[in-house]
Amino acid sequence: MIALASIRDLTVTYRRGGDAVAALSNISLDIVAGERLAVIGESGSGKSTLALAIAGLLPASSAVGGRIEWSGLGRIPLLGRDIGFVFQDPSASLDPVMTIGKQIAEVARTHLGLTWSQADARAKTLLERVRLPDPDSAVHAFPHQLSGGQTQRVAIAAAIAAGPKLLIADEATSALDTIVQAQIVALIRQLVAEDGMTLLFISHDIALAAELAERIAVFRHGQLVERGTTAGIVDAPTQAYTRTLLDAHIGLDSAPLLNRAGPAV
Amino acid sequence: MSLLAVSNLTRRYRRGGKTVVAVDDVSFHIEPGETLALAGPSGSGKSTIARLVLRLIEPDAGAIEFEGDDFLALRGATLRARRARLQMVFQDPLAAFNPRATVARVLDDPLRIHDIASRTERPRRIAALLERVGLAADLAPRAIHEISGGQRQRVAIARAIATSPSLIVLDEAVSALDVSVRRQILDLLLDLQRQERIAYLFISHDLGVVRAVAHRVILLDAGRIAESGDARAVIDAPQSTIGKALVAAAPRLKRTTQDAS
Amino acid sequence: MSPARRFLRTPEAVAGAILLAALIAMALVALLFPGDPQAIAGPALLPPFQDWSLPLGTDRLGRDVLAELFHGARASLAVGLAAAAAALAIGSVVGTLAGFAGGLVDEVLMRITDAFQTVPSFLLALAFVSVVGPSLGVVVIAIALGTWPGPARIARAEVLSIRERDYVASARAIGMHPLEIAFREVLPNALPPVLAMSSVIVAAAILTEAALSFLGLGDPNRVTWGGMIAEGRAVLRTAPFLSIVPGIALVLTVLGVYLAGEGIVETTAVRRGLS
Numbered sequence A: 001m002i003a004l005a006s007i008r009d010l011t012v013t014y015r016r017g018g019d020a021v022a023a024l025s026n027i028s029l030d031i032v033a034g035e036r037l038a039v040i041g042e043s044g045s046g047k048s049t050l051a052l053a054i055a056g057l058l059p060a061s062s063a064v065g066g067r068i069e070w071s072g073l074g075r076i077p078l079l080g081r082d083i084g085f086v087f088q089d090p091s092a093s094l095d096p097v098m099t100i101g102k103q104i105a106e107v108a109r110t111h112l113g114l115t116w117s118q119a120d121a122r123a124k125t126l127l128e129r130v131r132l133p134d135p136d137s138a139v140h141a142f143p144h145q146l147s148g149g150q151t152q153r154v155a156i157a158a159a160i161a162a163g164p165k166l167l168i169a170d171e172a173t174s175a176l177d178t179i180v181q182a183q184i185v186a187l188i189r190q191l192v193a194e195d196g197m198t199l200l201f202i203s204h205d206i207a208l209a210a211e212l213a214e215r216i217a218v219f220r221h222g223q224l225v226e227r228g229t230t231a232g233i234v235d236a237p238t239q240a241y242t243r244t245l246l247d248a249h250i251g252l253d254s255a256p257l258l259n260r261a262g263p264a265v
Numbered sequence B: 001m002s003l004l005a006v007s008n009l010t011r012r013y014r015r016g017g018k019t020v021v022a023v024d025d026v027s028f029h030i031e032p033g034e035t036l037a038l039a040g041p042s043g044s045g046k047s048t049i050a051r052l053v054l055r056l057i058e059p060d061a062g063a064i065e066f067e068g069d070d071f072l073a074l075r076g077a078t079l080r081a082r083r084a085r086l087q088m089v090f091q092d093p094l095a096a097f098n099p100r101a102t103v104a105r106v107l108d109d110p111l112r113i114h115d116i117a118s119r120t121e122r123p124r125r126i127a128a129l130l131e132r133v134g135l136a137a138d139l140a141p142r143a144i145h146e147i148s149g150g151q152r153q154r155v156a157i158a159r160a161i162a163t164s165p166s167l168i169v170l171d172e173a174v175s176a177l178d179v180s181v182r183r184q185i186l187d188l189l190l191d192l193q194r195q196e197r198i199a200y201l202f203i204s205h206d207l208g209v210v211r212a213v214a215h216r217v218i219l220l221d222a223g224r225i226a227e228s229g230d231a232r233a234v235i236d237a238p239q240s241t242i243g244k245a246l247v248a249a250a251p252r253l254k255r256t257t258q259d260a261s
Numbered sequence C: 001m002s003p004a005r006r007f008l009r010t011p012e013a014v015a016g017a018i019l020l021a022a023l024i025a026m027a028l029v030a031l032l033f034p035g036d037p038q039a040i041a042g043p044a045l046l047p048p049f050q051d052w053s054l055p056l057g058t059d060r061l062g063r064d065v066l067a068e069l070f071h072g073a074r075a076s077l078a079v080g081l082a083a084a085a086a087a088l089a090i091g092s093v094v095g096t097l098a099g100f101a102g103g104l105v106d107e108v109l110m111r112i113t114d115a116f117q118t119v120p121s122f123l124l125a126l127a128f129v130s131v132v133g134p135s136l137g138v139v140v141i142a143i144a145l146g147t148w149p150g151p152a153r154i155a156r157a158e159v160l161s162i163r164e165r166d167y168v169a170s171a172r173a174i175g176m177h178p179l180e181i182a183f184r185e186v187l188p189n190a191l192p193p194v195l196a197m198s199s200v201i202v203a204a205a206i207l208t209e210a211a212l213s214f215l216g217l218g219d220p221n222r223v224t225w226g227g228m229i230a231e232g233r234a235v236l237r238t239a240p241f242l243s244i245v246p247g248i249a250l251v252l253t254v255l256g257v258y259l260a261g262e263g264i265v266e267t268t269a270v271r272r273g274l275s
Helices: A047-055 A100-112 A116-129 A148-159 A178-195 A206-212 A230-235 A240-248 B046-053 B076-085 B103-113 B122-132 B149-161 B179-196 B207-213 B231-236 B241-249 C003-008 C011-029 C065-101 C103-118 C121-132 C136-147 C149-162 C166-173 C178-195 C198-214 C225-233 C241-274
Strands: A003-016 A019-032 A036-040 A063-069 A083-086 A166-170 A198-203 A215-220 A223-229 B004-015 B018-030 B035-039 B061-066 B086-089 B167-171 B199-204 B216-221 B224-230
Touching (some): A019 A047, A019 A063, A019 A198, A019 A223, A036 A047, A036 A206, A047 A083, A047 A166, A047 A198, A083 A148, A100 A148, A116 A148, A148 A178, A178 A198, A198 A206, A215 A240, A223 A240, B004 B046, B018 B224, B046 B199, B086 B149, B086 C166, B103 B149, B122 B149, B149 B179, B179 B207, B207 B231, B224 B231, C003 C011, C011 C241, C065 C103, C065 C136, C065 C149, C065 C241, C103 C149, C136 C149, C149 C178, C166 C178, C198 C241, C225 C241
Parallel strands (some): A083 A166, A166 A198, B035 B199
Antiparallel strands (some): A003 A019, A003 A063, A215 A223, B004 B018, B216 B224
């Protein structure tokens, strides 16, 4: 097991008003090269802050302690080239007045030193890979002409355009409905396998994380509660909080909450 | 007699010169004290139906009968008065409240508008409502943006039950909540239903939650009813294409050892 | 950082606030000091800095220029603030009603707004005062008449977006009266961008008032800076200070209002951006 990145004693503090708010405190976590790691937690757990910290996207007003060592990469990572980042709201990460083909091509051109025609060809290949219908005309489309699921496919294509080692998906399927969510998760799984990428999957949904990831790290109030293999976390959690999360999940096989005496008619 | 009977409801809207049928000839009924779930993918028309039933938007065709009256025929003050019996809880409790409001004001509005309590009596009623939804009465003076998401959704429920409604439309009311909070809010809703015999029109994309709380379910696809029936029977063995797709797509937590608790 | 402290860290805002504070202080003490602006205080056309009991000299009738300046501050501020407040109030109400009601009401109100906006506002004020007759209240209404369409348009645009929000639907669902929804739920939330215009409106109102007074259409019973400039015009070659002194006061006032207003907008905008 080679660690792509080793996070050591990572502490992130946001300044809000005059107060300092700790978003992450003393996090130590290895991201193993080639693994699918899920980070789960409720709101305020610090899971998104972790994703931003790894990607180097923290706001300037935040104070960062500890370090992230990129031993598996051998250099300071560059967002776009070494790390692909997919956000929850894809329309916010795409330029509304640039065609989607150009946006993807621009990433490839910037980081891979391609010419525009090479980059355009690569953009079309990427749109085929993320299974956007009719990629030949889609390269000329603008983000607003696509549905939510299609926009997220484009955002994924842009994220992997330069062939990054690490793909970070921060609640990338949370705004989508169940069916589209399942399609996007399947797509991410396939792309990660084909390109040998490492996946960091940030989610509030423990069932979704368990379906996709090999390892799960549970966060709460800016602290790492527990980490382990998916089977270990789901079947034999050692922490009470993890058990609470598992028990609170309402799935298709959960016991009904409703007293089935039926409505009193 | 049904509490709510919707027949042949149709709503179209125009987008970019094309007419889209958001709700297409939908009929259903809800009995007192019953939970009917509307489930389906995004764009299936479930939220449009919620807004039609509440008369926040008007249908192009169809009829809505509520508590035995032609609900679509009500106008002005009569309609506003009848709204006391038909309430709503939204998905995002922060967006559903005036950003300047306090908890007290949010709960004072329905009591004042429907003349439920006198000015001097209202603070006591507000405290009672807060306690009814499991909140401390001293939360009243706090601003809406200061309290947590779970507390906000409880306040939204308190506002909805302030006028003693017979039907509450829950539009993805637990979807934005953290899982641990979601469970508590569902328990609260079921508890209210048992005690006050409130019926729910429960709109959700989450079949797991629907199966856990609803008596009956209607699966919608592109504005039409694809399948309906007993919630557990439909979700355990869906017959329609959309039903099968929704069930197949729901993430599953495969636990080999279920906790005894 | 609190908005007040951020405000104090912006030099322009502080400069504006100091200018405004000085102006308000002048207006407030004018009743006690430096005496009656209409009284003959000394020899006519005394230049400034000659006699320390009359530091800014006297005008053609021997009246104390400093006293006139202080009393003029009252008129300028009162008219500027009242006219701006009236314009903002009318504009917000019209914009809210138009945006919230939609349909025919919107159409009618916005065509009226168009009508007022297409007439040059100064001409409108001039015509109104000439017909009704000059007095402080009439001048205020005259200025407000030409100013309200701007705030009305901004309020309407804001209301159009707010009326689609969930909390407006929520207010309808509990049976709130449409007028209460418009004025209690929608209007307060539509105000911030309208109020952001207030510094420009106050500054413009002060200048319009000065211009009306200069043309002799101000309240004849009050000393105003515009009136002082008009008075001084007759002796512009021999005693230019009579026009220059109130002119400088006018420039500083408008600058102060503008800078302080911008400072407030800036600090509140930063705060909203952070939250």
